[in-house]
Amino acid sequence: MQVPPLNLQAQFAALRSEIMPAIEAVIESQQLINGAPARELECLLAEYCACAAGVAVSSGSDALLVSLMALGIGPGDEVITTPFTFFATAGCISRLGARPVFADIEADTFNINPAAIASAVTARTKAVIPVHLYGQAAEMDAIMAIASRHKLAIVEDAAQAIGATYRGANVCSIGTVGCLSFYPTKNLGGFGDGGMVLTQNRELAETLAILRDHGQSPTYYYKRIGGNFRMDNINAAALVVKTGHLPAWTARRREVAARYTELLGGCAAVVTPKVRDGNEHIYHQYVIRAQRRDQLHAVCRAEGVGASIFYPLCLHQQECFASLGYRAGDFPVAEKAASEVLALPIFAEITDEQIAHVVSTVKRFYAKT
Numbered sequence: 071m072q073v074p075p076l077n078l079q080a081q082f083a084a085l086r087s088e089i090m091p092a093i094e095a096v097i098e099s100q101q102l103i104n105g106a107p108a109r110e111l112e113c114l115l116a117e118y119c120a121c122a123a124g125v126a127v128s129s130g131s132d133a134l135l136v137s138l139m140a141l142g143i144g145p146g147d148e149v150i151t152t153p154f155t156f157f158a159t160a161g162c163i164s165r166l167g168a169r170p171v172f173a174d175i176e177a178d179t180f181n182i183n184p185a186a187i188a189s190a191v192t193a194r195t196k197a198v199i200p201v202h203l204y205g206q207a208a209e210m211d212a213i214m215a216i217a218s219r220h221k222l223a224i225v226e227d228a229a230q231a232i233g234a235t236y237r238g239a240n241v242c243s244i245g246t247v248g249c250l251s252f253y254p255t256k257n258l259g260g261f262g263d264g265g266m267v268l269t270q271n272r273e274l275a276e277t278l279a280i281l282r283d284h285g286q287s288p289t290y291y292y293k294r295i296g297g298n299f300r301m302d303n304i305n306a307a308a309l310v311v312k313t314g315h316l317p318a319w320t321a322r323r324r325e326v327a328a329r330y331t332e333l334l335g336g337c338a339a340v341v342t343p344k345v346r347d348g349n350e351h352i353y354h355q356y357v358i359r360a361q362r363r364d365q366l367h368a369v370c371r372a373e374g375v376g377a378s379i380f381y382p383l384c385l386h387q388q389e390c391f392a393s394l395g396y397r398a399g400d401f402p403v404a405e406k407a408a409s410e411v412l413a414l415p416i417f418a419e420i421t422d423e424q425i426a427h428v429v430s431t432v433k434r435f436y437a438k439t
């Protein structure tokens with residue numbers, strides 16, 4: 071049996087009759103960039119995430135970049151973030167000439183540790199980028215308390231966490247801004263690259279919208295130096311249709327996760343995901359800690375199980391960040407996670423038989439060895 075990491079063909083087959091007319095309407099109109107479908111998507115997702123405004127952009131990475139640009143982050147500034155995340159979280163800091171400062175994570179949730187943030191703050195710190203990794207919110211109360219103490223901006227990286235909540239509050243609605251990604255493999259995946267910045271601050275949304283289009287306001291008069299961070303209308307139209315299905319997909323992911331946790335319960339070699347009280351996890355990934363992880367990963371591959379490692383090497387150990395001067399051992403919790411995590415296939419269309427095959431593959435591996 072094959073269990074892919076996700077199945078976008080199956081998802082599209084179920085939505086074809088809704089998506090094709092929406093895309094055709096855009097093509098007929100020949101209004102192709104940053105138009106009405108993008109505005110509609112902004113309204114839908116601002117509401118979905120309980121934010122005042124959304125600014126549709128070209129990718130999740132650009133959502134992070136344009137957010138830091140809007141906040142005026144640049145050379146001489148420090149931005150604190152986690153070393154255990156996708157590259158773009160830290161890449162955007164360096165691209166603006168600022169310095170990424172890493173803070174270790176918590177062992178149970180894999181999210182940034184507020185105490186580690188507090189010890190990393192200096193006079194040069196301007197912002198913190200907490201990541202809601204795998205779909206579970208970071209400890210936002212403690213993070214917001216540090217932010218108000220030191221007057222820091224908070225850029226929530228919610229690329230993996232659309233719809234997740236923290237003590238009843240939606241991710242993206244808590245910090246200064248929140249960033250979403252519509253990369254096709256994310257929970258809300260577009261027809262190409264896309265992203266969005268959400269905020270409660272309408273004035274900031276205005277600045278973000280200007281920066282998204284080279285900083286012009288009005289047309290051909292440039293207030294600030296922005297860039298081309300616009301979203302395509304074909305992509306936005308497909309995303310508008312898909313947004314209507316997101317609650318049902320999220321509910322199914324949570325069901326799949328509960329099933330995995332139940333079935334893996336007796337397996338002593340595996341630690342299943344821990345959900346903090348007050349958190350609603352949306353399971354972009356279902357990530358276990360596994361003894362002899364790399365061997366298990368190889369067995370999964372051989373058995374047709376599309377398991378993945380997010381992420382095999384922490385950011386402070388990446389070659390491109392060597393000049394920051396970190397070394398192995400600096401963030402022991404993150405480094406241990408990188409050596410133990412394994413993401414099991416999770417997507418709305420996964421069948422109960424496929425779930426059973428994944429679990430029996432894992433259990434047989436530990437029974438044999």
Ligand SMILES: *Cc1c(COP(=O)(O)O)cnc(C)c1O
Pocket residue numbers: 129130131132155156158159201227229230251252253263264265
């Ligand atoms: C996917 C992702 C991004 C970047 O999003 P893109 O749309 O691929 O540019 C940023 N941060 C995290 C945590 C992500 O998972």
